[in-house]
Amino acid sequence: MEPSPISTEDFRALVLERGRELYRDLPWRRTRDPYAIWLSEVMLQQTQVSRVDGRWQRWLERFPDVTSLANAEVADVLEEWQGMGYNRRALALRSAAQQVADAGGEMPRDARELQALPGIGPATAAGIRAFAFNLPGVYLETNVRTVFLHELFPDAEDVPDSALAQLVEATCPPDDSNPSDDPRTWYYALLDYGAWLKRTIPNPSRRSRSHVRQSKFEGSRRQKRAALVRMLLEASQLGEGISAAAAARVLDEAELAAGRGEVGESMARELLEELAAEGFCRQVGGEGEEPLFVIA
Numbered sequence: 001m002e003p004s005p006i007s008t009e010d011f012r013a014l015v016l017e018r019g020r021e022l023y024r025d026l027p028w029r030r031t032r033d034p035y036a037i038w039l040s041e042v043m044l045q046q047t048q049v050s051r052v053d054g055r056w057q058r059w060l061e062r063f064p065d066v067t068s069l070a071n072a073e074v075a076d077v078l079e080e081w082q083g084m085g086y087n088r089r090a091l092a093l094r095s096a097a098q099q100v101a102d103a104g105g106e107m108p109r110d111a112r113e114l115q116a117l118p119g120i121g122p123a124t125a126a127g128i129r130a131f132a133f134n135l136p137g138v139y140l141e142t143n144v145r146t147v148f149l150h151e152l153f154p155d156a157e158d159v160p161d162s163a164l165a166q167l168v169e170a171t172c173p174p175d176d177s178n179p180s181d182d183p184r185t186w187y188y189a190l191l192d193y194g195a196w197l198k199r200t201i202p203n204p205s206r207r208s209r210s211h212v213r214q215s216k217f218e219g220s221r222r223q224k225r226a227a228l229v230r231m232l233l234e235a236s237q238l239g240e241g242i243s244a245a246a247a248a249r250v251l252d253e254a255e256l257a258a259g260r261g262e263v264g265e266s267m268a269r270e271l272l273e274e275l276a277a278e279g280f281c282r283q284v285g286g287e288g289e290e291p292l293f294v295i296a
Contacts, residue, residue, distance in 0.1 A: 003152035003167065011151060012171055016181060019189020022196050024049075028056060029188065034107035034132035035066050035097075041127040042089055042119065049195075055084060069094055070101035074279070074296040075236045078229060087229050091279055092119025109133050130183040134176040138169045139187050142205050143194025149204040150197055160209045219260050221271070224251055228271055232281050232295045241284060241292030244269035 026049065028040035039059060043052045062080055063069040069077070072094060081090035096117040100107055107128065108114050114125035126137035140161060148167055153159050176182035197204065205211055217223050228247055235242050248268035255263055272293045275281050285291040 003163075004154060006152065008171060012181075012186075014151070015147060015171075015189050015193055016186070018193040018196070019185070022192040023188065024192050024195070027053060029131075032132055034128055035069075036060060037132045038107065038120075038124070038128050039093070041124045041131075042093060043084060045089070045124075046086070047084060051084070066097045066100050066105055066107070069097040075233060078280070078295070079233055082230065082233070085226075087226065087280070088278065089119060095279075096120060107132070109135065111137060127187070130187045134182050134184045136169075136172045136174050136183045138165050138172070139190075140165055140168050141191075143192075143198070144168065144187070144190045145208055145210075146194035146197050146203065146205045147190050149207055150201070153207070157207050158209045159207055164208075219255070219258065224263065224267075224271055225275060227251060227254065228268075228275060229280060232275075232293065236295040241294035242272075243290050243292055244272055245290070247272060247293075 028037060031037065036056075040052065040056055043056055043059075059080055062076075063072055074091070074094070077090050077094045078087060081087060084090075096119055099117055108117075109129060111122075111125045111129060114120050114128055115122060120128075123139060123141045126139035127141070129135040129137045130139055145161075145164060148164050149156075149159060152167060153163075171186075173182050173186055176184070179185070227250070228242075231242050231247060231250060244265050245268075248263055248265040251263040251268055255261060272281065273283075276283055276293060276296075279296055281293045282296050283291050283293055
């Protein structure tokens with residue numbers, strides 16, 4: 001699959017110009033702190049910028065550095081994450097912070113070392129490297145993907161990321177010797193141009209082979225898990241736990257009110273055990289007692 005015959009120089013000049021025109025002065029762009037930038041990258045995954053602005057600052061007030069997050073209780077971390085979706089990401093942040101703290105407290109710069117941390121994939125690692133350390137890499141996230149598809153594959157369908165990654169790597173500046181065209185500036189330009197394109201034309205990223213339509217949240221297993229995490233947090237504030245039977249009653253009430261079928265105690269227990277296995281909670285209770293689940 002061949003891209004459009006625009007030269008690399010012309011493409012880069014176009015993107016940098018659009019980046020200057022469309023630049024967004026976002027809070028996480030005013031820092032070089034790798035911890036704060038890492039947090040922004042995780043929060044921005046599948047979440048609108050408007051929702052992250054405010055929550056990012058509040059998180060940093062509560063957990064201002066790697067050490068404070070590493071030492072935080074699971075309940076506090078999950079409580080602060082509520083409303084951001086995908087609770088696993090909060091646990092992964094805490095787990096990764098513990099590994100970084102154990103290694104001396106300094107975020108690694110190496111891509112492989114970053115990706116060895118829980119919850120950090122290639123794109124997040126590249127974002128940390130670019131925005132915190134001004135280092136080159138293949139930062140292939142949705143807005144970046146949008147620009148490359150729009151400009152270089154305007155008529156193509158089912159474009160694989162392998163074709164895009166080569167171009168992303170080839171167009172990224174190799175170092176920070178030019179302050180107006182370094183990895184940090186380049187990727188901000190791609191992000192801002194891509195965000196603008198998605199607001200003004202049919203989303204080009206839908207022509208990517210990697211595009212996956214987000215599954216419906218209402219009535220999903222993910223929604224029930226999120227509800228259980230909220231129940232666990234509420235019980236924790238009272239110094240209590242929840243049983244599968246009690247959880248089922250709450251879930252059933254919500255499902256019936258929405259016109260869906262009951263969850264049942266067996267499914268509630270299965271979901272709670274699943275959460276326990278992932279580190280959200282733990283099971284307590286003596287022999288012969290109904291087991292309770294408490295926040296980890």
